[in-house]
Amino acid sequence: MVASPYPAPPPAAGRARRPGVWGWAAPAALIVAITIAHYTASGSTHLPHDIFRRLYYLPIILAAFTYGLRGGLAAAITTTLCYLPHALGHISHDPAAPVDKGLELLLYNVVGVVTGLLVERERREKREHEQTAARLSATLAERHELEGELRRRERLATVGELSAALAHEIRNPLGSLKGAAQILADPALPAVERDRLLAILGEESGRLDRVLTDFLTLARDRTVHRGRVDLAACVRETAALLAPDAAAHGVAVRVAGAEAAVVIAGDGDLLRQLLWNLARNGVEAVGEGGEVTLRVDPGAAGRVRLVVEDDGPGIAAADLERLFDPFFTTRAGGTGLGLAICDRIARDHGATLTAANRPGGGARFVVELEAGGAA
Numbered sequence: 001m002v003a004s005p006y007p008a009p010p011p012a013a014g015r016a017r018r019p020g021v022w023g024w025a026a027p028a029a030l031i032v033a034i035t036i037a038h039y040t041a042s043g044s045t046h047l048p049h050d051i052f053r054r055l056y057y058l059p060i061i062l063a064a065f066t067y068g069l070r071g072g073l074a075a076a077i078t079t080t081l082c083y084l085p086h087a088l089g090h091i092s093h094d095p096a097a098p099v100d101k102g103l104e105l106l107l108y109n110v111v112g113v114v115t116g117l118l119v120e121r122e123r124r125e126k127r128e129h130e131q132t133a134a135r136l137s138a139t140l141a142e143r144h145e146l147e148g149e150l151r152r153r154e155r156l157a158t159v160g161e162l163s164a165a166l167a168h169e170i171r172n173p174l175g176s177l178k179g180a181a182q183i184l185a186d187p188a189l190p191a192v193e194r195d196r197l198l199a200i201l202g203e204e205s206g207r208l209d210r211v212l213t214d215f216l217t218l219a220r221d222r223t224v225h226r227g228r229v230d231l232a233a234c235v236r237e238t239a240a241l242l243a244p245d246a247a248a249h250g251v252a253v254r255v256a257g258a259e260a261a262v263v264i265a266g267d268g269d270l271l272r273q274l275l276w277n278l279a280r281n282g283v284e285a286v287g288e289g290g291e292v293t294l295r296v297d298p299g300a301a302g303r304v305r306l307v308v309e310d311d312g313p314g315i316a317a318a319d320l321e322r323l324f325d326p327f328f329t330t331r332a333g334g335t336g337l338g339l340a341i342c343d344r345i346a347r348d349h350g351a352t353l354t355a356a357n358r359p360g361g362g363a364r365f366v367v368e369l370e371a372g373g374a375a
């Protein structure tokens with residue numbers, strides 16, 4: 001199971017630690033201490049009595065903070081009962097004016113109740129926030145788990161699809177190889193037939209090798225060695241390499257806009273492979289008398305474009321969507337991995353590869369890369 005990146009929800013409200021009976025000890029001790037000091041203060045000076053009378057607010061507020069309304073009220077009533085005999089002059093004498101003493105007694109209770117209510121309201125809101133946070137955290141964790149599950153399923157589906165396609169691609173040449181080998185086992189086979197079958201063996205095993213090499217190029221995790229790459233030079237070199245074979249099929253390979261160097265940060269080998277695959281597709285598509293053009297174009301601001309276009313039949317509208325899918329091919333003998341590899345190389349460079357039909361006929365493939373960036 002994938003660990004959730006979200007923090008565990010806070011403990012549910014209600015399970016929060018409650019103050020024990022010891023919570024009463026501090027306010028009670030304060031009330032007792034203040035009362036003793038108050039009762040024993042000299043009755044001829046106001047100041048100590050004024051101070052002690054007001055010190056009673058401390059235990060009241062403390063009890064309200066610890067026990068809410070219950071605590072505030074209990075401490076206020078206790079204080080009232082403790083102070084009342086002193087205020088009335090039954091036990092020693094508080095020299096303050098009766099109205100001051102009466103107001104103070106009233107205020108003890110008002111402060112106890114109001115503070116208690118405020119503390120309870122604040123605690124209720126905190127509990128609600130904690131519950132909301134817990135619900136949110138649980139929802140996020142659930143979502144994260146679902147996303148992980150979805151990604152795993154998608155990966156499995158992709159692996160399944162690719163394996164099925166690969167098995168299909170391997171089965172055909174294997175069937176031919178097996179058939180040819182069985183016939184070759186006949187000692188009475190004429191030499192001409194033997195040569196033909198041996199040629200088939202060579203062709204089909206070469207095809208197997210190509211499918212597996214291409215598939216591994218596509219599937220393997222590889223490091224992109226970014227360095228200074230001159231796109232114009234890549235275009236010229238690819239065209240020069242392809243030209244002889246293209247000429248043998250009556251196809252011309254043209255280069256445009258590749259006179260001056262266009263240097264970017266990228267993997268030269270991979271970008272040449274990309275250009276080669278696109279250009280070879282063009283040569284295969286146009287047939288005798290056709291033309292394939294490789295071009296470096298300035299792109300939008302900060303971008304540069306590699307364009308490979310031809311004057312062949314173009315791409316059927318229904319195929320445009322599946323063009324970059326591994327094993328999609330309309331060519332007899334094609335593996336359908338060339339464009340999937342190109343797409344992977346483009347993405348490894350943070351570039352985009354798009355395919356379209358030219359208005360005047362033929363196909364156009366555009367790789368849009370980040371310009372510059374080379375140290």
Ligand SMILES: Nc1ncnc2c1ncn2[C@@H]1O[C@H](COP(=O)(O)OP(=O)(O)OP(=O)(O)O)[C@@H](O)[C@H]1O
Pocket residue numbers: 214277281282285310312313314315319323328329330331333334335336337338339340363
């Ligand atoms: N320039 C083009 N003009 C028309 N169709 C094209 C062009 N380039 C590619 N296609 C279409 O895209 C398909 C997929 O191309 P891709 O290069 O992936 O595979 P392939 O050329 O069929 O086989 P291989 O893996 O050997 O390259 C081709 O079969 C073809 O139908």
Ligand SMILES: [Mg+2]
Pocket residue numbers: 277280281334338339
């Ligand atoms: Mg191809």
